[in-house]
Amino acid sequence: MKNLHTTLGALCVAVSFGFVAQTVKADDWASLAVKRIKSPPLGLPSVPIPADNQVTKQKLELGKKLFFDSRLSKNNALSCAGCHIPDQGFTNNHVATTIGVAGEFLARNAPTILNVAYQRTLFHDARETTLENQVYGPLLSKLEMGNPSIGWIIQTINGSEDYWGKFEKAFGEPVNVRNIGQAIATYERSLISANSPFDKWHFGKQQSAVSEDVKLGFKLFKGKGQCARCHLVKPNTALFSDQKLHDTGFVTAKKNADTGRMGVTGRGADKFRFKTPTLRNIALTAPYMHNGQLKTLASVVAFYNQGSKRDNKRKMPVLHLSDKEQALIVEFLKSLNGDNVQALIIEASKP
Ligand code: HEC
Numbered sequence: 648m649k650n651l652h653t654t655l656g657a658l659c660v661a662v663s664f665g666f667v668a669q670t671v672k673a674d675d676w677a678s679l680a681v682k683r684i685k686s687p688p689l690g691l692p693s694v695p696i697p698a699d700n701q702v703t704k705q706k707l708e709l710g711k712k713l714f715f716d717s718r719l720s721k722n723n724a725l726s727c728a729g730c731h732i733p734d735q736g737f738t739n740n741h742v743a744t745t746i747g748v749a750g751e752f753l754a755r756n757a758p759t760i761l762n763v764a765y766q767r768t769l770f771h772d773a774r775e776t777t778l779e780n781q782v783y784g785p786l787l788s789k790l791e792m793g794n795p796s797i798g799w800i801i802q803t804i805n806g807s808e809d810y811w812g813k814f815e816k817a818f819g820e821p822v823n824v825r826n827i828g829q830a831i832a833t834y835e836r837s838l839i840s841a842n843s844p845f846d847k848w849h850f851g852k853q854q855s856a857v858s859e860d861v862k863l864g865f866k867l868f869k870g871k872g873q874c875a876r877c878h879l880v881k882p883n884t885a886l887f888s889d890q891k892l893h894d895t896g897f898v899t900a901k902k903n904a905d906t907g908r909m910g911v912t913g914r915g916a917d918k919f920r921f922k923t924p925t926l927r928n929i930a931l932t933a934p935y936m937h938n939g940q941l942k943t944l945a946s947v948v949a950f951y952n953q954g955s956k957r958d959n960k961r962k963m964p965v966l967h968l969s970d971k972e973q974a975l976i977v978e979f980l981k982s983l984n985g986d987n988v989q990a991l992i993i994e995a996s997k998p
């Protein structure tokens with residue numbers, strides 16, 4: 648076949664074929680998702696991808712199917728998307744902490760999956776390091792999806808006709824403990840969202856993309872409010888997170904308090920330290936903080952304004968922001984919604 652293409656006629660056919668194939672492809676969400684991962688929207692750096700899990704359309708399609716499949720929970724009632732709900736900012740806006748298969752509230756608020764591709768560590772206490780491995784947390788947790796074992800999950804998938812051949816197509820091998828994580832991680836990696844009004848103004852230099860209030864709010868965010876110390880903005884991109892853990896003074900010491908990172912390391916120095924979350928799409932992902940105790944952005948800013956009153960080891964200064972200044976910071980935070988969130992929601996609803 649290849650030799651034929653050396654003649655001009657065959658080349659023309661190949662070119663026009665290529666064009667037809669592309670216009671068909673443009674409607675196909677997985678092709679668009681591959682493109683998005685390869686060239687992220689304005690404001691985001693390149694997407695880190697593990698060498699042994701390159702992005703393909705087949706993995707994306709399979710990963711999405713798994714993410715939305717409630718048969719992957721013990722009572723067939725809860726999928727990943729049951730707690731990370733697409734049209735609620737890929738989190739759950741209605742509860743402070745989500746509810747698992749056992750009908751019990753979990754201890755923590757579900758973080759958004761939007762832009763999770765960039766997180767160097769996962770969970771509020773940074774106890775996991777790759778998306779590929781993270782999926783087994785919720786799948787196996789008794790409180791979350793409640794599967795008794797990985798073998799059980801593999802059996803469920805093997806027993807479902809609609810999965811037949813799909814792992815073979817995506818990975819060249821049957822479903823196993825590794826490729827379930829690889830497929831879901833690939834889908835999660837495609838949920839990137841930026842080119843927000845803020846990005847268009849700050850990185851794209853479009854002066855009219857945001858209001859004067861947003862511009863003033865950003866100035867306070869970097870300056871008097873000291874927010875950018877932890878919610879980092881780099882010269883050409885911004886994740887709004889330093890990817891580190893901090894004690895913001897939010898948890899007050901009481902019996903059964905969530906000690907954050909200390910629960911992982913056992914070290915006193917890690918007490919009450921939580922991972923700095925991204926602030927992208929923050930207006931879509933209420934309620935806030937690791938336990939969802941703050942319902943509005945205004946209440947988060949008011950919290951920071953007080954500084955950490957409890958003890959001076961927690962280095963959060965009193966900010967002395969006026970009510971007007973706090974409102975300006977909130978306006979700025981509202982400018983961080985990516986322009987493709989609606990498209991991602993629609994994409995999520997497609998088979
Ligand atoms: C019962 C609700 C629930 C279900 C079901 C659930 N999650 Fe989560 N998810 C959470 C909560 C709560 C956290 C935070 C837990 C913590 O920090 O200890 C979380 C954390 C995460 C994180 C870390 C995000 C970050 O920024 O650190 C990822 C990724 C994630 N979940 C993906 C998934 C995937 C994939 C599935 C399905 C296999 C899933 N979740 C199922 C509630 C849920």
Ligand code: HEC
Binds near residue numbers: 932948
């Ligand atoms: C010392 C580092 C640090 C500084 C300074 C800081 N933050 Fe945070 N921020 C964090 C950490 C860590 C969390 C997670 C706390 C938790 O879950 O208990 C957080 C959480 C948040 C949240 C909630 C995110 C979510 O998804 O629930 C918002 C909103 C926020 N910060 C905005 C701000 C603003 C606005 C300022 C400045 C007034 C600021 N932060 C200053 C580290 C910081």
